[in-house]
Structure formats: structure tokens, C-alpha cells
Amino acid sequence: MSDLSDSQLRRLDLSLLLVFLGLLRHRKAALVAAELSLTQSAISQALKRLRDVFGDPLFLRLPHGMEPTATALALELPVAQAVSALRSALKSARAFExxxxxxxxxxxxxxxxxxxxxxxxxxxxxxxxxxxxxxxxxxxxxxxxxxxxxxxxxxxxxxxxxxxxxxxxxxxxxxSFLVVGKPAILPDAPDLSLDAYCAANHVLVSPGGDLRGVVDDRLEALGRTRRIVLGLPSFLPAFAVVASSDAIVTVPSRIARDFAPGFGLAVAEPPLDIRRFxxxxxxxxxxxxxxxxxxxxxxxxx
Missing domain, CATH: 3.40.190.10 (Periplasmic binding protein-like II)
Incomplete structure (x- = not known):
């Protein structure tokens, strides 16, 4: 694509650029129309003008949506930066209230x-x-x-x-991390021995559904293992499970301190070094x- 002439640039306006970025983001004209409070006809007309200015189809209509061309992808960053710079200029022109x-x-x-x-x-x-x-x-x-x-x-x-x-x-x-479980399962809290930790059933919180985490890597280095009986994608459901079972869960310390008391759970220090993050x-x-x-x-x- 050759450099745009001044006459071509005059044919561009902010609404066209917003439609262009919206189509890159959503890949569906209906979603862009809803986001910008425009009709789908207006989106079609804007796309026609954009294609005329840039001399490229920009988006191909496929069954799954609007597929951007190589030219559209190449334009994405500079157009986004230009729109962002304009937004920043307009906002900085007045004091933030x-x-x-x-x-x-x-x-x-x-x-x-x-x-x-x-x-x-x-x-x-x-x-x-x-x-x-x-x-x-x-x-x-x-x-x-x-x-x-x-x-x-x-x-x-x-x-x-x-x-x-x-x-x-x-x-x-x-x-850092703390261990959470019922008081009967953690009778010596905040102390917890490595033997007791490894002997317990464990719940593992992993957004990806894994049944192995950083704790297992540390245990392996010590020649130890633990039994994970359940993997969950989030922490509060894990607390609910631990509150109604004999399992324990190792969680970030702020989660433990904020929510363990509400579930009637005890909190203990982990009996091994776990990498802080x-x-x-x-x-x-x-x-x-x-x-x-x-x-x-x-x-x-x-």
C-alpha cells in the first residue's frame, strides 16, 4: 500500500477508524454496530469507504465472521495508537474530574x-x-x-x-502461601508438620484444571509427594469443599486471611518453602x- 495523499486522508474521519478497530476486535458487524450505536447499514458504508481509501478489501466475509486481511492487521497498531493519542489529547485538554x-x-x-x-x-x-x-x-x-x-x-x-x-x-x-483446613484437621495450627501435610488429602486450585502445582515441584525436590483429590478453578469453592471434608488446600495468604474465618477454617504455615510471587x-x-x-x-x- 502506497502512502496516503492529503486528499485520501481528508476522506478519513474518527468514526471510520473506530469502525475499523471495532471490526478487528469483534470480527462481526452487528457487534460493532451495537458498540458504536450505529446501524449495520452504517457499518457497511463505513467499510466501503475504508476499502476505497486504503485500496484493500481489509475484511473478508467468512462463515465465522469478518476475517482481516494482511493490510488490515498491519494497520491495526498505528490506527489504534492514533485514536489513543487523540483520546489522550482531548482528555488532557481539561482537568480530570x-x-x-x-x-x-x-x-x-x-x-x-x-x-x-x-x-x-x-x-x-x-x-x-x-x-x-x-x-x-x-x-x-x-x-x-x-x-x-x-x-x-x-x-x-x-x-x-x-x-x-x-x-x-x-x-x-x-x-506467599498458607494452608487452610478444618480445625480438627489442623489441630496444631499455625504449626503443621511435613508428615501431616503429605498425609492429608489436598484440593488444588488451578484455573487450567491441572492436578499438579508449584507445591508438588517443591515436594518432589524433597523426595515427598501429596495426594490431590480434587482440582477446582477458583478459591472460594475450594474453601467450601474443605469446610465440608477432611481435605486441606494451599492458597495465597491474603485469600486465606480474608475468607478462611468465614468458612470456620483454621490457617497454618506450610511446612516447606514455596516460591513467593x-x-x-x-x-x-x-x-x-x-x-x-x-x-x-x-x-x-x-
């Missing part, structure tokens, strides 16, 4: 951060920015990174060992100067 802030903040987070961080953030922000709403997307690690990159999420909470350069991270805290907030560089993003980050950093 939380009481006037509107819209939805989309946060990618798994249930640990959903339970520990999100309620505190919403509680602190609610009275300062009453017109804001929050939507949590149950994504972590690579899926959360992808959501930030393609614009489906504004912030991500959790831990990612390797993040692409287009993302910025700020560590909120380092997390950083819990951070992530955001895309295109939003780094966004006033709302920076305002929310100050609460998470606290």
Missing part, C-alpha cells in the same frame, strides 16, 4: 485478585467517581496480556513472569497518559 468520569473500566483478573483487590478498589472509588462502572473479565497470565494488547481490557491484575514491552507493570505486593497491575503503554488510568493506578499502588 472524578465526579464527572463515566464509562466502564474493564479489568482482567482471576478470582484471587477479584476477591482481594477488586472489592477494595471499587469501595474506594465508588464515592469519588459514582458514574464509573467496573467489569471484571476472568482472565489471567497470557490471556490477560492478550486482552490488554487487543484492547478488551484496560487493566490487568495478577502475576505474569514475562510481559511484552507494550505493557507497563507496577508491583502491588509480594504474595509478585502481584502487579498491568496496563498498555497507549493508556499510560490516560487521566482515568493514572487516577485508578494511584489507588492500586496504595
Amino acid at each position: 472524578p465526579t464527572l468520569a463515566e464509562g466502564v473500566v474493564r479489568i482482567a483478573a482471576l478470582d484471587a485478585e477479584q476477591s482481594v483487590l477488586v472489592p477494595r478498589l471499587v469501595e474506594r472509588v465508588a464515592h469519588l467517581a459514582p458514574k464509573l462502572a467496573f467489569s471484571v473479565i476472568p482472565l489471567g497470565r497470557r490471556a490477560a496480556v492478550e486482552a490488554l494488547v487487543d484492547g478488551r481490557a484496560d487493566l490487568a491484575l495478577g502475576y505474569v513472569w514475562e510481559a511484552p514491552d507494550v505493557l507497563i507493570r507496577k508491583k502491588i505486593y509480594d504474595e 509478585p502481584v502487579s497491575v498491568f496496563w498498555h503503554r497507549r493508556n499510560d497518559q490516560d487521566p482515568l488510568t493514572r487516577w485508578l493506578l494511584q489507588f492500586l499502588r496504595e
